[in-house]
Amino acid sequence: MKQHRRRAGIPALDGVRAIAVALVLLSHGGIPGVAGGFIGVDVFFVLSGFLITSLLLDELDFTGRIDLPGFWRRRAKRLLPALVLMVLAVAAVSTLFPPDAVARLRDDAVAAFVWVANWSFIARETDYFTEGGTPSPLQHTWSLGVEEQYYILWPLLLIAMAAVLGVLARRRRRLLMQNTVHLAVFALAAAGVVASVVASVVMVSDSALNRVYFGTDTRAQALMIGAAASALLVRSWPTLTAGLYVVRRFKRAARVVPVLGLAGLAVGAHYATGSVGDFRHCMLLLVALASVAVIAPVALDQEGFVARLLAVKPLVWLGAISYGVYLWHWPVFLLLNGERTGWSGLPLFVVRCVVTLGLAAASWWMVEQPIRRWRPVRVPLLPLAGATVATAIAVTVAVVPVSTSPSDSDVSTAAATDTLERSVVVTQQSANRGRVVSVFGDSVGWTLMRYLPATPGFTFVNHTLVGCGVVRGGPFRYSAESGNPKPECETWPSRWAGQVAVDKPAVVLLVVGRWETIDRVYQGRWTHVGDPAFDAYLAGELRQALSVLGSTGARVVVTTEPYNRRAEKPDGSLYPEDKPDRIDHWNTLLRNVVAQYPNASVLDLNKKLGPGGYYTSKVDGIRMRSDGVHPTADAVKWLTPWLLASLA
Numbered sequence: 001m002k003q004h005r006r007r008a009g010i011p012a013l014d015g016v017r018a019i020a021v022a023l024v025l026l027s028h029g030g031i032p033g034v035a036g037g038f039i040g041v042d043v044f045f046v047l048s049g050f051l052i053t054s055l056l057l058d059e060l061d062f063t064g065r066i067d068l069p070g071f072w073r074r075r076a077k078r079l080l081p082a083l084v085l086m087v088l089a090v091a092a093v094s095t096l097f098p099p100d101a102v103a104r105l106r107d108d109a110v111a112a113f114v115w116v117a118n119w120s121f122i123a124r125e126t127d128y129f130t131e132g133g134t135p136s137p138l139q140h141t142w143s144l145g146v147e148e149q150y151y152i153l154w155p156l157l158l159i160a161m162a163a164v165l166g167v168l169a170r171r172r173r174r175l176l177m178q179n180t181v182h183l184a185v186f187a188l189a190a191a192g193v194v195a196s197v198v199a200s201v202v203m204v205s206d207s208a209l210n211r212v213y214f215g216t217d218t219r220a221q222a223l224m225i226g227a228a229a230s231a232l233l234v235r236s237w238p239t240l241t242a243g244l245y246v247v248r249r250f251k252r253a254a255r256v257v258p259v260l261g262l263a264g265l266a267v268g269a270h271y272a273t274g275s276v277g278d279f280r281h282c283m284l285l286l287v288a289l290a291s292v293a294v295i296a297p298v299a300l301d302q303e304g305f306v307a308r309l310l311a312v313k314p315l316v317w318l319g320a321i322s323y324g325v326y327l328w329h330w331p332v333f334l335l336l337n338g339e340r341t342g343w344s345g346l347p348l349f350v351v352r353c354v355v356t357l358g359l360a361a362a363s364w365w366m367v368e369q370p371i372r373r374w375r376p377v378r379v380p381l382l383p384l385a386g387a388t389v390a391t392a393i394a395v396t397v398a399v400v401p402v403s404t405s406p407s408d409s410d411v412s413t414a415a416a417t418d419t420l421e422r423s424v425v426v427t428q429q430s431a432n433r434g435r436v437v438s439v440f441g442d443s444v445g446w447t448l449m450r451y452l453p454a455t456p457g458f459t460f461v462n463h464t465l466v467g468c469g470v471v472r473g474g475p476f477r478y479s480a481e482s483g484n485p486k487p488e489c490e491t492w493p494s495r496w497a498g499q500v501a502v503d504k505p506a507v508v509l510l511v512v513g514r515w516e517t518i519d520r521v522y523q524g525r526w527t528h529v530g531d532p533a534f535d536a537y538l539a540g541e542l543r544q545a546l547s548v549l550g551s552t553g554a555r556v557v558v559t560t561e562p563y564n565r566r567a568e569k570p571d572g573s574l575y576p577e578d579k580p581d582r583i584d585h586w587n588t589l590l591r592n593v594v595a596q597y598p599n600a601s602v603l604d605l606n607k608k609l610g611p612g613g614y615y616t617s618k619v620d621g622i623r624m625r626s627d628g629v630h631p632t633a634d635a636v637k638w639l640t641p642w643l644l645a646s647l648a
Contacts, residue, residue, distance in 0.1 A: 012298040013047065014319030015310025016291075019262075020044050021322040021329075023269050025356070028333055029349040030570025036272025039287045041143050042222045043265065044326075046291035048147055049189075049226025050299070056158050057185065057231065061178050066159050075151050079323070081371045082363050083144065084392045086327045087112055090137045091399045096335055100134035100627050102400070109396040112141035113389045115148035118214040128210050129274040132479020132567035132575055134627060140330040142214050149216050150223050158185060182231050189228035196221035197285050204279040212279055222288040229296045258297045258306035264290030324360030324368065332356045338572030339565055339617075348572040434458050437647055438505040440496060440549065441559075442469050444630060445511030448643075451636035455644060463499050468492065469515035470541040477519035477526070479567055479575050496548050507647050508549040511605075513561025514629065517586050518577040528576065530585045538586075542593040550599050557647060558594055559605040560587045563615040565628040578628075580614065603646050608639065 020043035027037025060066055087109050094102045104124070111120035121142050127133065128142075161184055200218040203211065212218045268287050272278055298307035318325070329352070336352050338344045343351065434457040439445055446464040468489035475484050488495075500508065516538055519528050527534045550556045564578050576582065587606060594600045609624050609631070610616045617624060624635045631639065 010299055010302060011311035011316045012302055012307040013051070013295065013310075014317075014322075015312070015315040016043065016047055016295055016298070017319035017322040018315040018317075019265070019310070020047070021318065021325050023265070024326065025329055025353060027269070028329065028570060029352060030572070031346075031349060034269050036269045036274075038274065039265065039268045039272055039283075042219075042284060042287045043291045044143070045147070045219065045222035046226040046288050047295055048150065049223035050230045050292070050295050051226075052151065052154065053158075053185065053189070053227040053230035056155055057182060060158070060162055060181065066155055066162070068155055068159065071155055072151070075148070077372055077374075078368075079144065079148070080388065081367050082324050082327055083112065083141070084388060085363060085367055086331070087138065087141075088392060088395060088399075090331050091396045093335070094137075094400050097137055098134045098627060101136055101334065105136065105138065105400050106397055108136045108138040108141070109400070110393055112138050112144065113393055115145045115152075118142040118145040118216060122211055122214045126210060126214070128213050130479075131481055131569070134567065135334070137331040137334050140326065143326075146216050146219050146223075150220070154223075154227070157188065161185065161188060185231035186228050189224045189231060192224035193221050193228065193285075196224060197282060200279055200284060201282065204276055206276055209274075209276055209279070213274070219284070221284055222291070225285075225288040225292050226295065229292045233296055233300060254297055254301065255304040255306070258294045258304065261290045261293030261295075261297075262306065264293065318357075321357075321360045321364045324363040325356055328359040328363070329353075329356045332359065333570075338568050338574070339615075341572070344568075344572035435507065435648070436461065436503060436505040437507045437509055438500055438503045438549075438554070439464055439509045439511070440492075440499075441465075441509075441511030442514055443467065444514060445509070447626075447630040448511065448636055448639070451631070451633040453637055453640055455640065458644060458647070461499075461503050461505065463496070464511065465489070465492075467515070469512040470545045471516045471520065471538060472541070473520065473522065475521050476515070478577065480569075493544060493548055496545070497551065500549055500552050500554065504552055505554045508554045508556045509603075509647065510545065510549060510556060510558045512545075513559070513583075513586055513590070514564070514577075517561060517582045529582055529589070535585075535589055539589060539593050542590065543596070546594070546597050546600050550597065554599075556597070556600040557603050558590060558600065559603045560590060560607070562606045562609040564625075565615045565617075567628065578615075603643075608642060609635075 020040040023034065023037035023040030023043070025037070026034040027040070031037075056066055056071070059071075091105065091109060094105055107120060108117065111117040117138065121128075121139065126136075126139065128139070162181055165180055165184060196218060199215075200212050200221070203215075203218065264286070268283070268290065272283055272287075294306065297304065298310060301307060302311070332355050333352050336348070336355060338348060341348060341351065436459050438461045439449055441464045443464070443466040446462070446466055449460060449462040449464060452460060465488060467486055470492065472485065472490050472492075475482050477483075517529050519526055520534070521527075522531075522534050522537060529535060529538060546556055546558075561583050563580055563583050565574070566578055567575060569575060583606065591602055594602050609619065611619060615628075619635075620638065622634050622638050623632050626632045
């Protein structure tokens with residue numbers, strides 16, 4: 001029987017790609033109602049599993065073999081050029097990102113180039129679902145790592161299975177053997193789905209959530225569901241298959257399936273949060289099933305309503321450049337933020353999308369398509385791809401500067417040791433210490449002490465504690481993430497009293513405000529500064545702090561809270577604790593309380609760091625904050641003369 005290869009292009013599948021990338025854009029853009037749009041990545045996974053398995057089985061059916069170097073060469077030509085271009089572009093503008101975001105950009109770039117970005121983020125314990133953080137501009141390459149690992153391993157498994165079944169050696173009874181291979185591949189993929197689902201459900205916990213999200217083994221269920229559907233439904237010869245039989249015999253009923261699939265994706269995009277509960281209730285599996293319910297029917301029947309809807313030209317165009325859209329959108333969204341543009345919400349989202357689409361279209365026409373059409377006669381493409389990656393790695397390492405600013409994790413892990421060492425060393429010095437200044441407060445004060453240069457005539461004793469102010473109790477909410485205060489934050493009155501008794505300082509410097517302006521549970525309800533009852537509580541805590549710190553006769557200096565910009569919501573707007581009105585209210589309350597104590601005064605750190613009356617990233621050409629909150633080393637050196645003059 002003469003066999004015919006199936007048609008290569010199905011416009012509706014480009015429409016599926018468009019839906020997938022649109023969900024990702026909407027989610028990362030903070031559009032209300034689509035917080036779960038990250039499931040668009042799973043749609044890509046299912047589609048990849050479906051199409052790649054179709055191509056491999058098609059080749060095996062018609063040639064009796066799989067050209068592994070040829071397959072990998074085609075994948076490299078399709079994926080590598082745009083990836084290299086995007087990574088090098090990010091490296092070139094790395095100084096425009098927050099220092100925390102690019103602190104490990106070199107490692108991220110290398111991991112992306114060698115397709116192990118997902119495992120790199122797992123090893124670093126990256127929290128994908130943390131709001132208000134400073135994610136790497138290459139964090140989205142984790143999904144490319146999962147896909148490329150699939151491209152490497154899955155063809156090898158199919159070749160091994162075909163060899164075991166004798167397809168590569170036999171030519172007789174070929175139709176029967178093809179049926180056998182398809183069913184065997186289906187069984188293998190189905191077993192992979194079960195194993196992956198079990199692994200994700202059993203493994204997931206609060207501490208392992210991101211291990212499940214990034215892991216190749218736990219995300220393989222979507223790829224395997226696509227592969228299983230392909231092996232069961234798609235055949236390259238004209239004999240009626242099970243899938244085509246169902247489509248033709250029950251055409252109307254079959255055309256309802258993709259409608260249900262789209263509805264399932266819509267529900268997932270609206271309700272999915274990425275919580276532990278989502279994964280325990282098989283969110284990934286349900287999304288993959290909804291995806292395959294769209295993909296398989298429109299691949300088999302292009303005349304149905306959903307297939308024709310997905311084949312409209314705008315969706316097909318977006319789907320065609322969807323790879324570039326996915327690559328470029330994340331760094332573009334991080335660069336075009338609310339601080340840089342002054343916009344938020346829908347206007348900012350539109351601008352981000354326009355720039356992303358422009359870059360993706362340019363990449364498609366100028367880089368991706370020419371390389372895909374390139375048919376060199378004598379150039380070995382796989383070695384060329386390896387040389388390209390090696391060159392890109394070398395360029396990235398040469399271009400990306402090494403970050404010298406501490407990240408939040410650096411602050412947290414070093415704080416306790418640093419504080420203890422400073423206290424012990426200083427108290428063991430001779431009595432001729434000059435003016436002794438005891439410093440209390442949170443991580444902003446800790447950072448000031450960390451970078452404080454030599455201060456002749458002054459001895460600073462650091463008692464700051466990262467994550468602790470004068471406010472006690474909780475839980476609290478910081479950048480939309482809830483948490484509970486550390487136990488040591490609750491005992492500051494007795495601890496501070498003992499420390500000032502030992503230090504006998506001339507001056508006490510108190511640096512607080514960050515933890516006083518976040519949302520807190522007080523008297524059984526969420527509240528914040530500005531609420532009369534909570535303001536009364538904060539004033540009481542401040543009065544107690546001033547009494548304790550001034551109990552030895554020292555003068556107490558309290559800094560105002562500067563305007564901060566720790567992070568933005570996905571739509572570019574500020575989190576509540578960074579809103580200027582909260583800072584203003586706290587500083588007013590602070591001044592009113594301090595005015596009641598003759599031995600206390602206010603040091604206006606807010607005006608010094610933001611002379612224009614708003615958050616300022618640079619003053620006198622010096623970058624003021626490393627992460628929107630903590631002062632940089634250069635800023636501390638710049639502040640020191642002013643600080644010493646104020647404390648004298």
